[in-house]
Amino acid sequence: MDVSPPRHLKARKMPRQARSAxxxxxxxxxxxxxxxxxxxxxxxxTRVAERAGVSVGTMYQYFPHKQALLYALNExxxxxxxxxxxxxxxxxxxxSIPDMIAALxxxxxxxxxxxxxxxxxxxxxxxxxxxxxxxxxxxxxxDAATGAMLESAPIVNCADIHLVKAxxxxxxxxxxxxxxxxxxxxxxxxxxxxxxxxxxxxxxxSADDDRSKNSGSSLCAAERT
Amino acid sequence: MDVSPPRHLKARKMPRQARSAxxxxxxxxxxxxxxxxxxxxxxxxTRVAERAGVSVGTMYQYFPHKQALLYALNExxxxxxxxxxxxxxxxxxxxSIPDMIAALxxxxxxxxxxxxxxxxxxxxxxxxxxxxxxxxxxxxxxDAATGAMLESAPIVNCADIHLVKAxxxxxxxxxxxxxxxxxxxxxxxxxxxxxxxxxxxxxxxSADDDRSKNSGSSLCAAERT
Amino acid sequence: MDVSPPRHLKARKMPRQARSAxxxxxxxxxxxxxxxxxxxxxxxxTRVAERAGVSVGTMYQYFPHKQALLYALNExxxxxxxxxxxxxxxxxxxxSIPDMIAALxxxxxxxxxxxxxxxxxxxxxxxxxxxxxxxxxxxxxxDAATGAMLESAPIVNCADIHLVKAxxxxxxxxxxxxxxxxxxxxxxxxxxxxxxxxxxxxxxxSADDDRSKNSGSSLCAAERT
Amino acid sequence: MDVSPPRHLKARKMPRQARSAxxxxxxxxxxxxxxxxxxxxxxxxTRVAERAGVSVGTMYQYFPHKQALLYALNExxxxxxxxxxxxxxxxxxxxSIPDMIAALxxxxxxxxxxxxxxxxxxxxxxxxxxxxxxxxxxxxxxDAATGAMLESAPIVNCADIHLVKAxxxxxxxxxxxxxxxxxxxxxxxxxxxxxxxxxxxxxxxSADDDRSKNSGSSLCAAERT
DNA sequence: CATGAATGAGTATTCATTCAT
DNA sequence: AATGAATGAATACTCATTCAT
Numbered sequence: 001m002d003v004s005p006p007r008h009l010k011a012r013k014m015p016r017q018a019r020s021a022x023x024x025x026x027x028x029x030x031x032x033x034x035x036x037x038x039x040x041x042x043x044x045x046t047r048v049a050e051r052a053g054v055s056v057g058t059m060y061q062y063f064p065h066k067q068a069l070l071y072a073l074n075e076x077x078x079x080x081x082x083x084x085x086x087x088x089x090x091x092x093x094x095x096s097i098p099d100m101i102a103a104l105x106x107x108x109x110x111x112x113x114x115x116x117x118x119x120x121x122x123x124x125x126x127x128x129x130x131x132x133x134x135x136x137x138x139x140x141x142x143d144a145a146t147g148a149m150l151e152s153a154p155i156v157n158c159a160d161i162h163l164v165k166a167x168x169x170x171x172x173x174x175x176x177x178x179x180x181x182x183x184x185x186x187x188x189x190x191x192x193x194x195x196x197x198x199x200x201x202x203x204x205x206s207a208d209d210d211r212s213k214n215s216g217s218s219l220c221a222a223e224r225t
Numbered sequence: 226m227d228v229s230p231p232r233h234l235k236a237r238k239m240p241r242q243a244r245s246a247x248x249x250x251x252x253x254x255x256x257x258x259x260x261x262x263x264x265x266x267x268x269x270x271t272r273v274a275e276r277a278g279v280s281v282g283t284m285y286q287y288f289p290h291k292q293a294l295l296y297a298l299n300e301x302x303x304x305x306x307x308x309x310x311x312x313x314x315x316x317x318x319x320x321s322i323p324d325m326i327a328a329l330x331x332x333x334x335x336x337x338x339x340x341x342x343x344x345x346x347x348x349x350x351x352x353x354x355x356x357x358x359x360x361x362x363x364x365x366x367x368d369a370a371t372g373a374m375l376e377s378a379p380i381v382n383c384a385d386i387h388l389v390k391a392x393x394x395x396x397x398x399x400x401x402x403x404x405x406x407x408x409x410x411x412x413x414x415x416x417x418x419x420x421x422x423x424x425x426x427x428x429x430x431s432a433d434d435d436r437s438k439n440s441g442s443s444l445c446a447a448e449r450t
Numbered sequence: 451m452d453v454s455p456p457r458h459l460k461a462r463k464m465p466r467q468a469r470s471a472x473x474x475x476x477x478x479x480x481x482x483x484x485x486x487x488x489x490x491x492x493x494x495x496t497r498v499a500e501r502a503g504v505s506v507g508t509m510y511q512y513f514p515h516k517q518a519l520l521y522a523l524n525e526x527x528x529x530x531x532x533x534x535x536x537x538x539x540x541x542x543x544x545x546s547i548p549d550m551i552a553a554l555x556x557x558x559x560x561x562x563x564x565x566x567x568x569x570x571x572x573x574x575x576x577x578x579x580x581x582x583x584x585x586x587x588x589x590x591x592x593d594a595a596t597g598a599m600l601e602s603a604p605i606v607n608c609a610d611i612h613l614v615k616a617x618x619x620x621x622x623x624x625x626x627x628x629x630x631x632x633x634x635x636x637x638x639x640x641x642x643x644x645x646x647x648x649x650x651x652x653x654x655x656s657a658d659d660d661r662s663k664n665s666g667s668s669l670c671a672a673e674r675t
Numbered sequence: 676m677d678v679s680p681p682r683h684l685k686a687r688k689m690p691r692q693a694r695s696a697x698x699x700x701x702x703x704x705x706x707x708x709x710x711x712x713x714x715x716x717x718x719x720x721t722r723v724a725e726r727a728g729v730s731v732g733t734m735y736q737y738f739p740h741k742q743a744l745l746y747a748l749n750e751x752x753x754x755x756x757x758x759x760x761x762x763x764x765x766x767x768x769x770x771s772i773p774d775m776i777a778a779l780x781x782x783x784x785x786x787x788x789x790x791x792x793x794x795x796x797x798x799x800x801x802x803x804x805x806x807x808x809x810x811x812x813x814x815x816x817x818d819a820a821t822g823a824m825l826e827s828a829p830i831v832n833c834a835d836i837h838l839v840k841a842x843x844x845x846x847x848x849x850x851x852x853x854x855x856x857x858x859x860x861x862x863x864x865x866x867x868x869x870x871x872x873x874x875x876x877x878x879x880x881s882a883d884d885d886r887s888k889n890s891g892s893s894l895c896a897a898e899r900t
Numbered sequence: 901c902a903t904g905a906a907t908g909a910g911t912a913t914t915c916a917t918t919c920a921t
Numbered sequence: 922a923a924t925g926a927a928t929g930a931a932t933a934c935t936c937a938t939t940c941a942t
Contacts, residue, residue: 039353040352040353041353044914044915044916045915045916045917046915046916046925047915049925054923054924055923055924055925056916056917056924056925057918057919057922057923057924057925058922058923058924060916060917060918061922061923065916065917066915066916066917123352124352124353127265127349127352128264128265128266128349132408135406135407136407139407163416163417163420164420166409166413166416166417167417167420167421167424170400170403170404170407170417170421171396171399171400171403171421171424173403174396174398174399174400174401174402174403174404175395175396175399175400176399177399177402177403178395178398178399178402179395179399181360182360182361182364182395183357184391188391191388191391192388192391192392192395195388195389195392195428196392196395196396198428198431199392199396199424199425199427199428200424202424202427202428202431203420203423203424203427203428206423206427248905269931269932269933270932270933270934271931271932271933279906279907280906280907280908281907281908281933281934281935282905282906282907282908282934282935282936283905283906283907285933285934285935286904286905286906289934290933290934291932291933291934489803490802490803491803494935494936494937495936495937495938496904496936496937497936499904504902504903505902505903505904506903506904506937506938507901507902507903507904507939507940508901508902508903510937510938510939511901511902515937515938516936516937516938573802574802574803577715577799577802578714578715578716578799582858585856585857586857589857613866613867613870614870616859616863616866616867617867617870617871617874620850620853620854620857620867620871621846621849621850621853621871621874623853624846624849624850624851624852624853624854625845625846625849625850626849627849627852627853628845628846628848628849628852629845629849631810632810632811632814632845633807634841638841641838641841642838642841642842642845645838645839645842645878646842646845646846648878648881649842649846649874649875649877649878650874652874652877652878652881653870653873653874653877653878656873656877698926719910719911719912720911720912720913721910721911721912724929729927729928730927730928730929731912731913731914731928731929732913732914732915732926732927732928732929733926733927733928735912735913735914736925736926736927739913740912740913741911741912741913
């Protein structure tokens with residue numbers, strides 16, 4: 001994720017040697033483990049270092065302070081998530097709209113759910129972390145990826161593709177998180193997921209319809225005013 | 226909100242005298258102020274007490290520990306939010322579906338946005354708080370309120386009203402939060418809000434259509450299997 | 451126990467009315483209960499008052515501070531213990547020396563053991579309590595009582611009866627406490643108790659022998675130098 | 676003292692470097708000083724650290740909590756006391772019984788009296804400390820040491836040497852403590868001490884007599900049943 | 901007199917960060 | 922570079938005591 005983080009959250013050294021890279025990875029993993037075992041508010045630098053098998057001193061060589069560590073961890077997480085979702089999008093270029101939507105929703109849902117505890121832990125670690133820049137960067141990548149995917153669909157051809165995309169992404173990401181966080185029973189989660197797909201597909205095709213019919217209440221018409 | 230909280234999060238004494246009630250309210254307000262000024266992780270019992278103009282000791286008479294204070298604060302917040310949304314629902318009994326949806330989305334959006342900093346602060350205060358019970362209770366109230374509202378609409382008549390409601394609420398609450406948290410520019414937020422309303426309205430009418438047409442891919446048909 | 455306690459440890463009001471006396475007794479009992487349930491270092495005035503069913507304020511009417519309460523409690527305990535032991539002594543006037551010794555040892559041992567947890571609790575409550583005066587008064591009463599008892603024995607007739615008594619009492623009280631505190635198995639405690647009786651009886655008769663034989667190494671001779 | 680303490684009272688790190696060892700010793704000394712100056716209930720970790728000239732943090736590196744510190748302090752004290760008494764016993768192997776007894780009593784008495792304030796302070800610090808294991812270990816060492824000493828005496832030859840030893844030790848330790856705690860005038864303490872020695876010597880020789888005479892009421896006969 | 905809410909100094913314990921070795 | 926001992930400010934929570942009602 002090529003964001004310039006708030007200056008004070010920068011990692012201290014970029015891993016130039018293989019050794020460093022692996023050390024950093026070990027530290028990341030250790031952080032997650034501690035997060036899972038002890039929760040955010042008992043995540044201490046000492047505990048992380050211990051778990052990672054390095055000394056605190058060493059950890060401070062890589063991350064100038066705790067916040068920087070958590071920032072970098074979230075960065076890595078969002079980076080991987082973005083990559084994964086970009087791949088999902090790429091894989092569905094040229095597919096039908098319903099396929100695309102289903103892929104987006106399901107892909108995101110699976111990414112969150114696979115290691116749901118880790119997801120939850122990361123959410124809580126990011127509280128009060130100045131990570132807006134990360135979120136924005138993630139949003140931009142998603143925007144680009146879904147944009148490219150949707151444009152590869154034969155039918156969709158709406159003027160305000162930007163707004164449609166923004167809406168879609170907000171609905172998908174927001175809803176999945178909501179369902180995920182409420183810890184609903186699995187079958188209910190799946191059922192809702194299907195509904196959300198239906199809803200989004202309907203939305204997209206209506207946006208399209210509107211355009212062809214030039215209807216007054218349509219998305220595009222609305223945008224023309 | 227008539228939830229029995231996890232035993233360890235119970236407030237210590239129920240305010241029996243007017244004086245106590247106002248003290249508790251003062252403490253709540255102080256907590257919010259401190260949350261806003263210092264952030265969750267610098268919210269200390271001392272600071273809250275100071276701001277509230279009472280001694281720490283007094284605070285501990287009412288809340289056996291910090292967690293209980295935050296729990297009660299969130300409880301109060303969700304309680305008020307629920308009341309507000311219930312009123313919104315009641316006020317739209319018998320209205321058209323689009324009106325209902327618009328009211329739900331806009332109502333929730335406004336509730337979050339009016340004192341957006343407070344909303345954000347409360348979200349962060351709830352991290353690592355065992356408040357699932359609160360969320361559940363809130364969800365149940367929303368479910369009941371929206372259910373009653375939707376059933377008062379002439380047209381809607383779907384077999385799996387439960388799933389439809391759950392989906393609607395997840396989409397609305399999830400999306401609003403997502404938009405809210407990303408701090409998008411106001412006009413974009415409004416635009417997305419309108420889209421979400423469109424989307425939900427479309428979803429509801431399609432659910433209804435499905436039923437009347439008995440279409441194989443419909444919501445209700447699906448549920449019949 | 452007619453000791454004048456260190457001025458700062460005096461109870462605030464002498465119970466003049468029946469009501470007061472019973473209140474005080476309730477408080478004493480409550481103190482013991484709290485001591486048993488929570489240990490000395492979690493004995494708080496509030497907890498005692500609660501348990502006693504009175505308000506803290508009321509408690510402070512009777513005892514100007516915590517120390518005074520504990521002092522009075524220990525005073526009462528030692529008073530009762532002294533009474534009990536005095537009765538034991540009186541009951542054995544004119545009996546044989548072995549009977550006397552056995553009565554002393556067994557009596558004391560039983561007094562401690564009957565409610566051993568209470569005994570232990572009181573010991574711990576007295577730590578860092580300025581209760582030397584109480585101990586002294588108790589010692590004096592024991593001295594008088596055992597003195598009178600021993601003098602009623604036909605044989606004993608030693609010049610330094612004071613030293614003999616002091617020794618006896620130290621040995622008995624010290625040993626019983628030692629055995630008591632080490633929580634040895636009951637049968638071992640009993641066995642040792644019997645031995646101690648033997649030992650003391652032997653000591654007393656030898657003190658007596660010495661005197662009649664006027665032996666150089668005797669107790670009384672030693673005292674003559 | 677090779678006792679495994681209750682798990683929660685374990686010291687945190689064993690001193691591996693000379694520096695640590697001296698730090699720990701400094702902390703012990705400081706604890707004693709604070710105990711003397713402020714009493715047990717005003718012994719705070721901060722005060723100890725201050726007096727020791729280290730930071731609280733450092734103290735907590737070595738002792739996970741106050742209790743562990745006090746436990747370790749008592750352990751060290753009893754360890755040294757045991758060593759000292761073992762030496763006394765060793766030094767009197769082969770001596771006469773009266774010499775042995777005198778050595779035991781006087782040795783213990785001196786150990787307690789030399790720094791009597793420290794002794795008292797340690798007693799009070801141990802209240803409500805789960806130090807039974809320490810006391811037991813100490814008792815076992817004393818038992819072994821006195822056993823070896825007594826067995827080296829030509830005459831003593833009693834069947835139930837175990838009971839005799841237990842009695843002796845209880846009497847000696849109990850009585851010395853009793854005399855010590857009552858703060859009797861020094862000359863009286865000395866006088867009683869002499870009496871106790873006489874009493875114990877008499878007891879031991881009677882136990883022996885009994886055996887040679889096979890008297891029915893003797894210790895050994897009793898044990899044979 | 902009785903009550904119990906309010907007080908706030910006091911205390912154990914944690915933890916991010918530094919820096920001598 | 923790596924280490925991990927040392928630091929000490931920060932923080933949650935307690936409890937003896939007072940005093941307005």
